[in-house]
Amino acid sequence: MSRLDGYMAKQFHIALEQLSRSVIEAKQLGAVNQLLQWCKSHSGYYDDYPEQLQSLDEITMLPFLTAQTLAEHCQELVCVSQSEISRVVTMQTSGTSGLQKRLYFSEADQQLTVDFFACGLSELNEPGDRCMILMPGHRPGGMSYLIGQALEQIGAIPVPCGYDKTFAEMAELLQQQQVTTMVGSPVQILSLARYLRHYQLPHRIKAVLVSSDYLPETVRHAIEETLHCDVYDHYGITEAGLGFSIECECHQGLHMRENDLLVEIIEPQTLQPVPDGQWGEMVFTTLTRRAMPLIRYRTGDKARLLAEPCACGSIVKRMDKIPGRIQQLEDCYCMPVLDELLFQLPQVMDYQARYSSVKKQLYLHLLLTENVMHLEQKVDTLLRSVLQKGDTLQLTMDVLCEINRYAVKSLYAAKRKLIQEDGHETE
Numbered sequence: 001m002s003r004l005d006g007y008m009a010k011q012f013h014i015a016l017e018q019l020s021r022s023v024i025e026a027k028q029l030g031a032v033n034q035l036l037q038w039c040k041s042h043s044g045y046y047d048d049y050p051e052q053l054q055s056l057d058e059i060t061m062l063p064f065l066t067a068q069t070l071a072e073h074c075q076e077l078v079c080v081s082q083s084e085i086s087r088v089v090t091m092q093t094s095g096t097s098g099l100q101k102r103l104y105f106s107e108a109d110q111q112l113t114v115d116f117f118a119c120g121l122s123e124l125n126e127p128g129d130r131c132m133i134l135m136p137g138h139r140p141g142g143m144s145y146l147i148g149q150a151l152e153q154i155g156a157i158p159v160p161c162g163y164d165k166t167f168a169e170m171a172e173l174l175q176q177q178q179v180t181t182m183v184g185s186p187v188q189i190l191s192l193a194r195y196l197r198h199y200q201l202p203h204r205i206k207a208v209l210v211s212s213d214y215l216p217e218t219v220r221h222a223i224e225e226t227l228h229c230d231v232y233d234h235y236g237i238t239e240a241g242l243g244f245s246i247e248c249e250c251h252q253g254l255h256m257r258e259n260d261l262l263v264e265i266i267e268p269q270t271l272q273p274v275p276d277g278q279w280g281e282m283v284f285t286t287l288t289r290r291a292m293p294l295i296r297y298r299t300g301d302k303a304r305l306l307a308e309p310c311a312c313g314s315i316v317k318r319m320d321k322i323p324g325r326i327q328q329l330e331d332c333y334c335m336p337v338l339d340e341l342l343f344q345l346p347q348v349m350d351y352q353a354r355y356s357s358v359k360k361q362l363y364l365h366l367l368l369t370e371n372v373m374h375l376e377q378k379v380d381t382l383l384r385s386v387l388q389k390g391d392t393l394q395l396t397m398d399v400l401c402e403i404n405r406y407a408v409k410s411l412y413a414a415k416r417k418l419i420q421e422d423g424h425e426t427e
């Protein structure tokens with residue numbers, strides 16, 4: 001069963017046997033009403049919101065918050081004094097507006113994330129496991145730091161690695177520290193896996209947790225086959241306190257953190273709720289955060305909830321894997337779609353993509369483990385279904401060799417993006 005069931009029963013102070021859908025929903029309604037009271041008494045932003053709801057369905061009467069709200073009203077949305085803020089995260093909003101959204105967290109808010117991470121990481125870590133963290137944020141409150149705290153909570157040993165080391169340095173750390181599990185972004189882990197395979201470097205990895213980016217099926221299977229390990233997908237965004245949902249050992253959808261988050265899926269044009277099973281936009285309400293709670297925040301991510309119960313026996317609701325951001329999936333080229341196709345070539349460690357709508361040219365720079373015979377033809381065949389009429393493909397590449405073997409790094413210092421030469425970038 002998903003580890004979330006036991007975790008949620010503990011958070012609700014009830015026995016596991018008592019956990020049911022009606023209990024979860026009653027707890028969520030109670031939490032929403034406490035949240036409304038908290039927000040109304042601690043922030044001027046919520047003056048027009050109701051005192052309380054009679055049922056969870058009534059949440060659809062409340063207005064939405066968007067990235068723009070977070071950029072324009074971030075100070076008003078804060079519900080605690082400055083001294084109670086332990087972390088501030090500033091992020092660029094997508095699009096060309098140049099607005100920055102800001103999120104505030106208290107110590108207790110961060111602890112909720114650590115507790116959820118501990119639950120999620122226990123899906124793949126036993127006490128004594130040594131988990132390499134390929135994530136930024138080693139300093140207190142940062143992502144790597146919180147993951148490290150969560151690992152210690154379950155008796156596993158964090159091995160911080162960061163995300164900007166060379167693959168040679170990562171491979172060495174894996175061996176030196178006898179690492180058994182890893183946490184990182186999907187493509188970075190695949191790149192490392194293909195690097196290890198190419199140089200036939202030994203490792204003891206039994207499972208990895210991937211987060212921070214969408215997990216293409218091609219990438220999942222390639223990691224599983226290359227490292228001979230289990231792959232657990234995790235969805236987390238900063239606005240939701242980094243942790244959101246995690247796969248159980250059935251790997252058929254991600255169980256959601258329903259004690260801390262109330263999740264809705266809406267039709268992005270009409271803004272009306274859609275039934276379980278139908279795709280729409282992910283919207284969530286933070287139920288337990290205090291510094292800067294979010295009520296009905298629109299993520300922009302394409303998502304759907306799964307109606308059927310999971311084969312693991314959990315009663316915690318699941319969402320399907322996120323295919324990408326709605327806006328990006330509408331572009332003619334986007335990373336999730338290109339990833340799905342290009343990583344089918346077993347020599348591709350990573351690539352950068354750039355598109356010029358003026359020159360009608362898709363430019364790809366590939367990082368390869370070895371030379372590929374008839375590469376252009378193979379890439380052309382792979383991309384045939386997505387290449388727009390009249391567009392041409394231009395390829396350049398780097399190939400692993402004795403000269404760059406110890407210097408090769410991930411091609412991206414931060415999130416992977418497709419660069420549009422007219423200015424905007426799509427993830």
Ligand SMILES: [Zn+2]
Nearest residue numbers: 002248310312
């Ligand atoms: Zn399950």
